[in-house]
Amino acid sequence: MASQYWYTINNIDELDTPALVVYPDRVKQNIATAIRIVGDVTRLRPHVKTHKSIEVTKLMLDAGITKFKCATIAETEMLCMCKAPNVLLAYQPIGPKLQRFINLIQTYPATKLSCLIDNLTAAREISDSAIKNNIVISVYIDLNVGQNRTGIKPDEGASVLYNECKSLPGIKVIGLHAYDGHIHDSDLTVRTAESDKAFEMTKALKEKIEQNSNELIIIAGGSPTFLIHAKREGVECSPGTFVYWDKGYSSFTEQPFLPAALVVTRVVSQPDATKLCLDLGHKSIAAERELKTRVFLLDAPGLEAVSQSEEHLVVEAGKEHKYNEGDLI
Numbered sequence: 001m002a003s004q005y006w007y008t009i010n011n012i013d014e015l016d017t018p019a020l021v022v023y024p025d026r027v028k029q030n031i032a033t034a035i036r037i038v039g040d041v042t043r044l045r046p047h048v049k050t051h052k053s054i055e056v057t058k059l060m061l062d063a064g065i066t067k068f069k070c071a072t073i074a075e076t077e078m079l080c081m082c083k084a085p086n087v088l089l090a091y092q093p094i095g096p097k098l099q100r101f102i103n104l105i106q107t108y109p110a111t112k113l114s115c116l117i118d119n120l121t122a123a124r125e126i127s128d129s130a131i132k133n134n135i136v137i138s139v140y141i142d143l144n145v146g147q148n149r150t151g152i153k154p155d156e157g158a159s160v161l162y163n164e165c166k167s168l169p170g171i172k173v174i175g176l177h178a179y180d181g182h183i184h185d186s187d188l189t190v191r192t193a194e195s196d197k198a199f200e201m202t203k204a205l206k207e208k209i210e211q212n213s214n215e216l217i218i219i220a221g222g223s224p225t226f227l228i229h230a231k232r233e234g235v236e237c238s239p240g241t242f243v244y245w246d247k248g249y250s251s252f253t254e255q256p257f258l259p260a261a262l263v264v265t266r267v268v269s270q271p272d273a274t275k276l277c278l279d280l281g282h283k284s285i286a287a288e289r290e291l292k293t294r295v296f297l298l299d300a301p302g303l304e305a306v307s308q309s310e311e312h313l314v315v316e317a318g319k320e321h322k323y324n325e326g327d328l329i
Contacts, residue, residue: 007262007298012328017266018284026260027056027243031063033256034242038230045069045088045219047240048079056243057082069219069238073100080108088140088219089115090177090238092122092150102133114138116177118152120164127170136170140177140219143205145198147182154178154201162209175217178202179238184224186251195221195228227254247296248289262298265313267327274316276303276323281311300329 009021038044045067046060052075057068067086068079079087093101093115105113117123117139130137141158144151152158154176165173180198185191199220206216221229223241230237241249244261263284269277285295287308295313297303303315317323 005299009264012264015264015328017264017328018280019264020261020284021264022051022056022244022261024055024059026258028059028063030243030245030257030260031060031065034226034239035063035065037227038237041065042067043230043234043236045086045236045238046243047071047090047222047238048075050240051243052078054078054082057084060243067236069240073097073104076101076104076113080104080111080113084111086112087114088177089113090142090179092116092118092142094122094125098126098129102129102135102137105135105137106133112138114140114174116140116142116150117165117171118142118144118150118161120161123161123165123168123171127168130170136172138174139165139171140175140217141165141173143176143178143202145178145180145201146194147179149181151177151179154205158205159209173216175219176202176206178218178220179222180220180225181222188227188252188254191225192228195225199229199232223249223255224252248293265329267323267325267329268312269325270323271314274318274321275306276315276317276321278313278315278329279311280308280313282308283310285313297329303329 034044035041041064044065046065047069048057049071057079068084069088069090070076070079071090076087076089089101101115126137141162142151143154143158145154152161162173165171180195183191183194202218206218210216217236219236219238221237223239226237226239229235242257245257245259265278265280267276268279271277291305291308295305303317305313306316307314
């Protein structure tokens with residue numbers, strides 16, 4: 001592999017595959033770019049679901065980031081282990097997950113932990129459990145602004161939920177959470193219009209329930225709408241993909257982030273004269289995209305995926321190809 005390529009790995013033959021490889025200098029540059037875009041580092045609350053790692057979390061902490069968002073108890077614990085000052089579990093913990101969350105609050109008192117709620121039943125359960133453990137849990141009301149996955153619509157029902165939660169002694173509502181992950185049009189103008197429409201509902205709800213007290217925090221957006229929310233005064237932004245970036249986001253040309261992570265794979269077999277089998281199954285590459293666009297082979301763009309299973313990816317290489325078993329891609 002020619003040394004002029006940014007992704008060159010000098011000891012690549014020593015890697016077992018499939019292997020996720022991360023380029024720290026590019027990660028640092030992406031973190032710096034995100035801080036520059038948002039302007040005030042205290043308004044940046046990156047989602048760690050992309051990297052899930054202590055190493056990248058520490059790079060963010062070193063850059064001055066103090067607020068984080070995550071999706072699982074394991075990610076929450078990782079952030080606590082890194083002594084992250086402020087962590088939102090962007091999930092509504094119910095059942096055994098709630099006790100696991102409370103255990104983290106008790107084990108890591110130096111980290112200010114919070115979670116989401118979107119209904120009164122869960123809010124009461126969280127409050128009751130907090131009271132039993134002699135703590136008060138900070139919560140954000142999760143708003144459904146179009147994702148249609150979790151959250152309560154930002155209308156009168158959300159206002160009622162907020163007022164009802166104010167009477168629950170085990171929780172304290174400190175903000176609103178509005179994730180607009182359904183907005184990912186390649187045209188920035190269209191994306192901005194859709195994001196503005198969704199955000200106006202959140203803003204109106206905040207103004208209604210605050211009664212001019214200005215006490216609630218709004219956490220909004222992900223990577224596709226990051227630049228849009230970064231321009232909103234006082235809003236915390238929570239992009240996640242930015243840290244490694246994504247080939248699937250290449251249409252977002254206004255976002256100056258760099259690819260900072262790749263997967264290395266090997267040719268393990270040749271099922272016939274024109275096909276190769278790589279050790280790149282959907283345990284290694286997510287299967288949510290259509291097969292033809294699921295993986296982009298950076299240094300072998302002529303190969304075309306034809307099938308994938310848990311441990312294997314079969315590609316069409318064409319007649320008289322030059323690949324052999326053991327070749328790295």
